[in-house]
Amino acid sequence: MNRRIASFIFFTFIATTCQAAPTGNGIDIGVCYGLLGNDLPPAPRVVSLYKRGGIQKMRLYNPNHEALEALRGSQIQVTLGVPNEEIPKLANSQEAAQSWFTTNVEPYIQDIEFSYITVGNEAFPGQFGPSIGPAMHNLKNVLNEHNLHGIQVTTVIYSAVLANSYPPSAAVFTPEAASDMLNILQFLSDNGEPIMLNVYPYFAYAGDPANVRLDYAQFSATGPVVQDGALSYSNLFDAMVDSFIWAMEKMGFPNVAVAISESGWPSAGNGDFTTPDLAGTYNRNFMNHIIKSSGTPKRPNTYMDAYIFAMFNENQKPNGTEQHFGLFYPNMQPVYPIFP
Template structure:
């Protein structure tokens, strides 16, 4: 093979690596604010920043209209308050026909997130699996099963133990809830969606978790071979999946972010550091799953001034409501 051809192949393969890394980043679009741009302006902002994936928390038809022809990949949520209605096969079919099939010609749906952070003790816990099965069946009936996978989004509180990461295991209370859900995902080649927040782990345990470990700025590994809390959290989930007999289910990080104000460690400087380092880091893998990139959705596009909960909840935006960037971040 000629040196020129070898060089060309090397260049093409490095472009491929760059593209794969870039493809792994999405941004969650929460709309709990009374000062946010129009749906069309939001989609235009995604496009102008090269953000190729969006997570919508509910079937927002204004956003779906704006996404037509955009080529942006979409996670569409069945919100928790609609779970009950899709435990009925007819209800699930209506939901998919109205919000997915009607747009699927020119909106790139990738996943349907059936419920978000439903916990085993919640009244809705028993609805997640039947809702998931019905949405999956409705996607198949609409002939979209080759394009769209149905899953659900969990948080890391389902773990009974998370350290060291190899000892990660679902809690006794969560195991009977999550195991049949994960078995269903495995049968259908769907990933598990997980919201992973080193920030909250850090705030809850500052005496033993260093800020550098949470922000990807720690030099060298800790005693169990981890350099950052994000990898440790993700690998503890993978270890928990192994222990319920499903080592091949992939995890998509459906939320991860850092607030710019409101509590300990929440500052513009720290948040900017977290987002930049996270974007760079997920091009690769974790110690347990070294073959990246890790498909990851940053939380969130904007500060949401009407969001409930702690003050930090209103300060996760990558952009201000006037669409100016809060941080210097390169999404691709």
């Protein structure tokens, strides 16, 4: 299949699935826009690529002002990140949170629909953990003062916060993460905000291919693979999400919603584990799974906002698979046809 046809099919599929998804509390797929490359196209061309593809949501990891300027009037919903290193400053005072808002959000608020502000990306366990809760609180106060109640404030976590994740019902947070998670989950519960999760079945499969089936990791299994009490799992993604849900429930927060801030599969960098075919299969099946709104075995028929990682291959990321998660090359040609 030539690249022009592949690109057309990709855009047609994205546009169709996004239109078919519910609006408002819907789950139309977003794509993460990473900027760790020295050969990436200018932001206006990137925004045009999103619009041509019907991609309705973008995740930005930091308030890149070139990207934000290009997003004005685009009607693309934006998830905007606070970089990890800025979290302590925002936690220290309401004034610092107001200054961050004044610089990075307020100039664009009339022209961009901001869905979420994410305070950090995988910022703990580690030095930033104790500051996340206070920073979220200060930012939420600023948004409320400006009557921007529709912008949700959250943070992004990943599997390192779990001491155990198999079976999902056995999952608990690590002792190192538990105290910070308590503060974060209390904030999210009090304000009706979701927790955002980076979920990568690829890493589980590549780390233990003898015990993790490929079809289980790629949403391709035709029946249950893992049985956890009354809950049956035919894909690893659901099992990983439910592990977080079980861990939250054990801390006393059974109703905090979940959004997927990243998921994807690299197309190169680790031999036969990372081919364009495998990456295309995973992302295609991931989109279908999310758009069906089927939820997970523990939370069936539940909408989840979700983002594919990532829009482009980024050559300034670490060597190996990290450079090959993109749907597109920097020349804006697709890495693989997302739809056969």
